[in-house]
Amino acid sequence: MFNHRACFKAFLATLLFLSYSLVAQATEKGLFWKMESPTGVTSYLFGTMHTDDNRISSFAPSVENALKSTDLFMMEAEPLTNPSMLMMDKDLSTYLNEAEFDKVRELADFHSMHIGAAMRMKPWLLAVIFDLPKPQSGFEQDNMLMARAEELAKEVRGIESGVEHFSVMDNFSLDEQLVMLRAVLKRPSEEKEANFEKLISAYLAGDSDNIAALDEQMTGSILPKEMWVKMRTKLIDERNVVMAQRTIEKAKEKPVFIAVGASHLAGDGGLISAFKKAGFKLSLVEK
Numbered sequence: 001m002f003n004h005r006a007c008f009k010a011f012l013a014t015l016l017f018l019s020y021s022l023v024a025q026a027t028e029k030g031l032f033w034k035m036e037s038p039t040g041v042t043s044y045l046f047g048t049m050h051t052d053d054n055r056i057s058s059f060a061p062s063v064e065n066a067l068k069s070t071d072l073f074m075m076e077a078e079p080l081t082n083p084s085m086l087m088m089d090k091d092l093s094t095y096l097n098e099a100e101f102d103k104v105r106e107l108a109d110f111h112s113m114h115i116g117a118a119m120r121m122k123p124w125l126l127a128v129i130f131d132l133p134k135p136q137s138g139f140e141q142d143n144m145l146m147a148r149a150e151e152l153a154k155e156v157r158g159i160e161s162g163v164e165h166f167s168v169m170d171n172f173s174l175d176e177q178l179v180m181l182r183a184v185l186k187r188p189s190e191e192k193e194a195n196f197e198k199l200i201s202a203y204l205a206g207d208s209d210n211i212a213a214l215d216e217q218m219t220g221s222i223l224p225k226e227m228w229v230k231m232r233t234k235l236i237d238e239r240n241v242v243m244a245q246r247t248i249e250k251a252k253e254k255p256v257f258i259a260v261g262a263s264h265l266a267g268d269g270g271l272i273s274a275f276k277k278a279g280f281k282l283s284l285v286e287k
Helices: 006-012 063-067 099-109 121-128 143-149 162-171 172-184 191-203 208-219 223-254 271-277
Strands: 030-038 042-048 072-079 155-160 256-261 282-286
Touching: 030 063, 030 072, 042 063, 042 143, 042 271, 063 143, 072 121, 072 143, 072 223, 099 121, 099 172, 121 172, 121 271, 143 256, 155 162, 155 223, 162 223, 223 256, 223 271, 271 282
Parallel strands: 042 256, 072 155, 072 256
Antiparallel strands: 030 042, 030 282
């Protein structure tokens, strides 16, 4: 069976390697910002962690109040309506040796995925899914915020379309995607769990300096440097330009609650900097 939820949740992780560096370039501590436009419109920017871990699924009253005070909720992307773009024409098994196939089957079982479906998925997608912890509730932080916004009768839209969001990984060749998958297949489960725990702790603490150190530790050891640079450019830097343009435009018109992966907030090309350059006044909100 093709697991649509698992696939959408997986890419919302922005790719597992990037989810391990959520705020790696952060120069300003904090993940929740109040933003006042030059004309006095108040909006909010919230850095999320794309996971359903229960430790980050409870929101402070400040988040609830911010949602209530805005008219529009914007999250990274709309759901993908055509999952066929995530599938390959050929069977993945033709590219794997026996040991790799056995590992894929083991991880597919762990993630409650039919091996037949796994063999048709693009390698990058399997890499993302297989490096995530076992799902807990199936409702990641982003979707919980969206659901609450809908309960409050707010307008809800994605910053990117589903096609825009998912097609980013088509910039990587099949060979490059297989490098990603094989790197994940080689990573011991104990290491995955330990890395995730470190990331959760750093996120809960809003400790950007610690996450910056984790970035190099967790990604530099499993991917070629040139691939990591390309991945960061395609998944973060180039998308930040589009995200900034679209969210700033809306935040000038009406109060907006913007929820995006924390990796998109900081750095010279991040949304914090983009909003400041657009004349918005930003202040940290305790969450």
